[in-house]
Amino acid sequence: MRVSVSPDRCVSAGQCVMLAPEVFDQDEDGIVTLLQEQPPAELHAAVRQTASLCPVRLIRLSE
Numbered sequence: 001m002r003v004s005v006s007p008d009r010c011v012s013a014g015q016c017v018m019l020a021p022e023v024f025d026q027d028e029d030g031i032v033t034l035l036q037e038q039p040p041a042e043l044h045a046a047v048r049q050t051a052s053l054c055p056v057r058l059i060r061l062s063e
Contacts (some may be wrong), residue, residue: 006058015053020046
């Protein structure tokens, strides 16, 4: 799995950080930052859930 984000569209909801803190973080303004572009298999379910819950759908996954 490869993860990418569009920080310029982030609304600082924080769902990503709450569900997958190993993969996502927020900067001092609350904007998403990507910690792992290729997370390990054990995090894939959490990352998929995060992508589906993002209110602006800025998390893209490819496999």
